[in-house]
Amino acid sequence: MINKLVDKIKKQNAPVVVGLDPMMKFIPEHLKKAAFAEYGETLEGAAEAIWQFNKAIVDNIYDIVPAVKPQVAMYEQFGIEGMKVFQKTVDYCKSKDMVVIGDVKRGDIGSTSEAYAVAHLGKVQVGSKKLSAFNEDFATVNPYLGSDGINPFVKVCKEEKKGIFILVKTSNPSSGEFQDRLIDGRPLYELVGEKVAEWGSECMGDDYSYVGAVVGATYPEMGKTLRKIMPKAYILVPGYGAQGGKAEDLVHFFNEDGLGAIVNSSRGIIAAYTKEQYAKFGEEHFAEASRQAALDMIADINGALHK
Amino acid sequence: MINKLVDKIKKQNAPVVVGLDPMMKFIPEHLKKAAFAEYGETLEGAAEAIWQFNKAIVDNIYDIVPAVKPQVAMYEQFGIEGMKVFQKTVDYCKSKDMVVIGDVKRGDIGSTSEAYAVAHLGKVQVGSKKLSAFNEDFATVNPYLGSDGINPFVKVCKEEKKGIFILVKTSNPSSGEFQDRLIDGRPLYELVGEKVAEWGSECMGDDYSYVGAVVGATYPEMGKTLRKIMPKAYILVPGYGAQGGKAEDLVHFFNEDGLGAIVNSSRGIIAAYTKEQYAKFGEEHFAEASRQAALDMIADINGALHK
Numbered sequence: 001m002i003n004k005l006v007d008k009i010k011k012q013n014a015p016v017v018v019g020l021d022p023m024m025k026f027i028p029e030h031l032k033k034a035a036f037a038e039y040g041e042t043l044e045g046a047a048e049a050i051w052q053f054n055k056a057i058v059d060n061i062y063d064i065v066p067a068v069k070p071q072v073a074m075y076e077q078f079g080i081e082g083m084k085v086f087q088k089t090v091d092y093c094k095s096k097d098m099v100v101i102g103d104v105k106r107g108d109i110g111s112t113s114e115a116y117a118v119a120h121l122g123k124v125q126v127g128s129k130k131l132s133a134f135n136e137d138f139a140t141v142n143p144y145l146g147s148d149g150i151n152p153f154v155k156v157c158k159e160e161k162k163g164i165f166i167l168v169k170t171s172n173p174s175s176g177e178f179q180d181r182l183i184d185g186r187p188l189y190e191l192v193g194e195k196v197a198e199w200g201s202e203c204m205g206d207d208y209s210y211v212g213a214v215v216g217a218t219y220p221e222m223g224k225t226l227r228k229i230m231p232k233a234y235i236l237v238p239g240y241g242a243q244g245g246k247a248e249d250l251v252h253f254f255n256e257d258g259l260g261a262i263v264n265s266s267r268g269i270i271a272a273y274t275k276e277q278y279a280k281f282g283e284e285h286f287a288e289a290s291r292q293a294a295l296d297m298i299a300d301i302n303g304a305l306h307k
Numbered sequence: 308m309i310n311k312l313v314d315k316i317k318k319q320n321a322p323v324v325v326g327l328d329p330m331m332k333f334i335p336e337h338l339k340k341a342a343f344a345e346y347g348e349t350l351e352g353a354a355e356a357i358w359q360f361n362k363a364i365v366d367n368i369y370d371i372v373p374a375v376k377p378q379v380a381m382y383e384q385f386g387i388e389g390m391k392v393f394q395k396t397v398d399y400c401k402s403k404d405m406v407v408i409g410d411v412k413r414g415d416i417g418s419t420s421e422a423y424a425v426a427h428l429g430k431v432q433v434g435s436k437k438l439s440a441f442n443e444d445f446a447t448v449n450p451y452l453g454s455d456g457i458n459p460f461v462k463v464c465k466e467e468k469k470g471i472f473i474l475v476k477t478s479n480p481s482s483g484e485f486q487d488r489l490i491d492g493r494p495l496y497e498l499v500g501e502k503v504a505e506w507g508s509e510c511m512g513d514d515y516s517y518v519g520a521v522v523g524a525t526y527p528e529m530g531k532t533l534r535k536i537m538p539k540a541y542i543l544v545p546g547y548g549a550q551g552g553k554a555e556d557l558v559h560f561f562n563e564d565g566l567g568a569i570v571n572s573s574r575g576i577i578a579a580y581t582k583e584q585y586a587k588f589g590e591e592h593f594a595e596a597s598r599q600a601a602l603d604m605i606a607d608i609n610g611a612l613h614k
Contacts, residue, residue, distance in 0.1 A: 021419070023418060023422075024432065024433070032434070036434055041433050041434035041435060041436045042433065042436075042438070043431075043433065043438055043440070045433060045434070046431070046433045071415075071419055071422075073413070073415055073419045073420070073422035073423045073426065074419070074422050076422065076423065076426040076427075076440065076441075077422040077423070077425045077426040077431045077440055078426075078431060078433075078440060079394065079426070079439075079440030079441060080387065080390055080391055080394060082426075082440070083387055083390050084387055087386065087387060105413070105414060105415055105449075106380070106412070107412060107414075107449060108378075108380055108412055109477065109478075109479040109482075110479065111330065112328070112378055112380045112381070113380070115330075115378075115380035115381050115383065115384040116380045116383065116384070118384045119380065119383040119384040119385075119386070119389075120383075124350075124353070124384045124385060125331065126331070126348050126349065126350065126352060126353045126385075127339070127343055127348035127352070128348060129348045129349075131349070131350055132386075133350070133383065133384055133385060133386035133389070134383075134386060142412075142414060142449050142451055143451070143485065144449055144450070144451040144474060144477075144485060144486070145474070145477050145479060145481070145482060146479065146481035146482055146483070146484035146485055146486070147481040147484060148479040148480060148481040148482070149479075149481075167451060167452070170416065170451075170452050171416075172416040172417065172452060172453070172455040172456075173455060174452070174453035174454040174455040174456075175416075175452060175453055175455070176453070177453035177454060177502070178450065178451060178453055178495065178498065178499065179451070179453070181490040181495065181498065182490060182491075183488040183489060183490055183495075184489075188485065188488065188490075188495070191485065191488065192485065195484070
């Protein structure tokens with residue numbers, strides 16, 4: 001799947017992933033009104049509004065953006081109905097040939113970690129059959145529990161030719177509380193980065209590993225260091241746009257082949273219509289605003305990369 | 308909810324939580340056969356088998372055990388059908404007045420972390436209504452992202468009078484890879500423990516905080532240190548039994564009031580019938596074997612505590 005991701009990034013010339021994090025406040029009134037009219041102000045109604053919102057955005061970006069990253073928390077908060085839309089969104093994006101990164105940040109140990117890996121990337125044994133659950137292409141994983149948490153994911157990645165992105169240095173202001181603490185003179189995130197390189201060396205695609213990393217755009221200097229520590233890891237870079245990461249900062253996350261990083265934007269794309277810059281589209285045409293914002297983001301990043 | 312947990316532990320004289328981690332291999336053949344006969348070898352069939360298994364165990368332990376800890380990964384791997392049974396299990400245990408600790412180990416930042424908190428402990432806004440999703444009493448949370456990840460949970464805990472257990476030192480062999488690394492001469496888990504005490508000081512119940520910690524039974528010396536660092540945090544202790552933790556090691560996790568810790572056993576209870584010690588019950592009577600194993604565990608721990 002890492003090969004497919006790299007191919008799509010090359011073909012569309014767009015090292016970009018759109019975060020499908022549909023908070024209710026981003027969803028245009030007309031979609032909410034229609035959904036609530038049909039299902040009432042219920043979890044089902046909320047889920048229907050999210051589904052219509054996601055579908056319109058995907059329809060408007062799938063030909064220019066290689067990947068989407070649905071944030072499962074935004075679905076999980078609507079319970080079973082939310083999870084149904086998560087699944088529907090994953091399936092729909094795959095039917096449009098997009099690569100789907102489940103932003104699930106799961107992390108546990110042993111058989112539990114294996115169950116998460118199976119839930120999101122693999123197949124579960126039911127009697128004599130092997131069945132898929134959510135079946136994303138990639139998942140994000142938390143490293144705090146060490147190798148016992150990661151190995152079961154790596155095993156499933158090998159079997160299914162899927163991938164993971166392990167949290168190394170997150171984009172938020174307080175990420176340094178633990179991640180930056182010095183251990184033998186070096187920050188924790190560097191040690192985690194070294195383990196990512198080690199875990200990833202066991203399951204390589206053509207040029208990059210099935211095991212990637214998450215490093216926030218908001219920490220470009222750390223990105224530069226981590227790029228060297230994990231040369232074969234694809235870096236998923238959150239924090240561009242809304243969180244303050246700029247295109248010129250992103251160059252450090254890429255290798256000299258122009259590859260090695262994929263930059264995420266969530267609300268910058270899906271809620272573009274709420275911004276002055278794209279207000280001309282109007283709320284009705286929110287998905288066209290998203291397309292324009294995606295095109296602008298791609299141009300912005302490619303501009304910085306090819307300067 | 309921490310007050311209710313403490314009350315129940317006192318009343319039942321049982322500082323014990325049963326992990327409802329229903330792996331398919333633990334489920335007796337007759338339950339699987341019946342479920343597959345009705346629904347086929349499908350995710351729905353697996354979910355039905357899990358539900359019948361859980362229900363029988365809960366019916367046999369609710370009067371002697373104060374709390375259950377369903378491990379969501381074991382349900383998530385069966386997709387939507389699995390999550391429905393997770394929800395059904397949570398609801399059923401609450402109807403039996405058990406305290407439910409959702410072992411979800413979620414962790415993200417800002418609005419995403421808030422969405423997870425809402426999903427598992429709070430209420431989500433849908434139009435003019437506030438609705439519940441999974442609605443457990445407690446959830447487990449991963450600290451790797453720092454305060455940005457924890458604060459939204461603390462906010463929801465205050466609003467809803469619910470609680471969290473933050474991973475501090477996990478029970479697995481490789482937990483030391485990151486958690487034990489020395490920072491200014493002290494292991495990372497101690498720093499996380501200090502933050503747990505700090506986060507928890509803001510939302511106190513009568514004697515203990517709504518913010519607890521997870522510390523593995525397999526590391527009793529570290530438990531002793533962490534007990535002192537976080538005197539007001541309830542410690543959820545996994546790793547007893549199957550993972551090697553012994554009752555005499557557990558005393559270090561308790562305060563002098565005989566409270567402050569709740570010990571988890573999962574397969575030791577739910578799969579008791581597969582062990583020689585309880586084989587006499589037979590597979591048909593698996594839930595009675597679970598009851599006996601729970602009684603034995605309570606006696607074992609109380610014996611060590613009152614020595």
